[in-house]
Amino acid sequence: MSEPRSLSVQSVLYGNAAEHIMTAGSAISHSVGLARAEGLVGDWALVLGDCSPTQVFTDDSIAPLRSVIESHGGRLEYVVFGENLGSAAGHNALAKRSDSDMMLILNPDAQVSPDALSVLARGLTSDVGIVEARQVPFEHPKEYEKHTGNTSWASTACALTSRTIFNRVGGFDSDTFFLYCDDVDYSWQLRLAGYRVVYEPAATVFHDKRLTIDGDWPASPAEVYYSAEAAILIAHKYSRPDLVKKTIQQFRKQGDPAVLKAIAEYESRKLDDRLPTPVDANHKVGAFIKGNYAVHRF
């Protein structure tokens, strides 16, 4: 029987409440502990990268979390970046601090279920680039194949990937993406390299998203800006100049300051020759469907 694969769980913090990180840390420790007991995970570490203006933990305040991790046979590393690197660059930086076989990309305040790590580890077979957990209570609507779980892209709210494959495709494209679509791009890079991207509903993670009383999903101006910026950039990267043009036209018509700012950023990058080289010229993996990056079930 082969040695259990080692694991690094990495989260990028930005202004999170310390108690939420503590709760999430307890949940991941427990889930990893169960996976270790089943021989699915070997050595492991929780690596936190803090991008907050004021760091979330002091040496003293992080001690209880360290104790929890260590009680489950793990190691805690807390890195203060001192600047907001964003999701893509933050995770790339954290990835360099470990040489584990597997990497779990996890939202810092997301609470995994007890079974999550076992199910994800079983799902990360040699032909799979990344396995995504199902988010609760608000499930992502993207389509996935019955039985196989094959899907267009994996959200990195909670997803397990192989380090070898991560390195092979160059990790997240932090030159292009700051906060959104870094996971869409990473998934598509994996698929271009011949790996499957798998949605594994039996692995669950609680992600604290809420709806308004009327059932709407409120988006902050920052979310609108970064998702708009990412929408233009990913269309450019995946060889869809027609969509870039159409999206910009739509955003201009919309007139929201956040989306106009996203257009300005794109044009500035274009002027400075900072746009990524387009890939997937034959549109093998890039899916742009009604403003989404996959067919949606709802």
Place this chain on the structure above:
Amino acid sequence: MKSNSQNSTFVDMINVVATRELVDPDLAKHLAAVEALLRAEKDNDRPFLTVLLRTQGRRLEPLKDALLCLAAQTQQDFEVIVLEHDAAPDDAERVKEVVARLEPGFAQRVSLVEVEGGLRAKPLNVGIQAANGQYVAVFDDDDLLFANWVEEFHHASIGAEGRMLRAVVANQSVSPEVWPQDHDGFRTSSWPKAEFPTTFNQLNHLVVNHSPFMSWAFPRSLFFTFGLRFDEELTVCEDWDMILRGSLLCGVTEVPALTSIYRRWQDGGASSYSAHSLESWKASEQRVIDRINNGPIMLPAGAMYQLRDLLIFTEALNGYRFLFKGHRLRQPLGLAWEMMSPAVSLAVRARNRVRRLRAR
């Protein structure tokens, strides 16, 4: 009315009588003693909430979701009683395994109780008997909670002593499916839609239940002071029955937040809708209605206007009874009425609003 000034309907009724200028002082004294007894109920040593989680162990993945939702609540001052009801031996074992795998910090507030026999209400009454919370909520094993479910109940409970608390629920469609790694799972197939009313209307609830079980937190006093229990004779509608009897006695404080998702099973997914016959539903509904009808009821402030509007509208409709044959509009008038009735309804509402504004 602000939540910090709300009494239960029963206490309001006592106050109305006790504060009359010419009330018999002895009666006023006894009524004050009753009110004091009700107010003495609160015990801060108790957890805020007891969550009764019914399961038959047939859907383990939704049960795991339900437990994860509870573990992730922002307000953790609650206990959970998992009521495993008549599960097949293998299913019962699996439920035990699920509970045994919970994170220890959370697991210490979760107890598992096996209940044998009886209908849907039996495990609830077993749970009530074991409940320590100041409030009791029922959360079935296939529904979902947002992180603020307990927190919003807690917030609304402040100053709403003895009242039932009602939050807003969305619903979402799911159907059975086998997942990768051969798990018996399900597929979510719709957005959570906020289709249940955002505010509580007592009279509308007399007609049909508009509030799924997990909308509610029931005050402990409902069970341990007033002595209500779930009706174990009901095959279904045990929730509606308690909601009606409780709300008429206690009154309802609104929780202005959407805090949970009710899953509607489709494509062969069993639910109380599919597991019970139409006759069973009708008989249960009739039993609920008869029980309410056979006794006096208290209605909350504001019901007078709504009742008057209803009666005026009914009276107006009675004038056109000749249009009906049996309970159906005669053809072709039926079609014309169908087209006109929304407009008529709007006109009546507008007229009533104008009348109310003029009356102020």
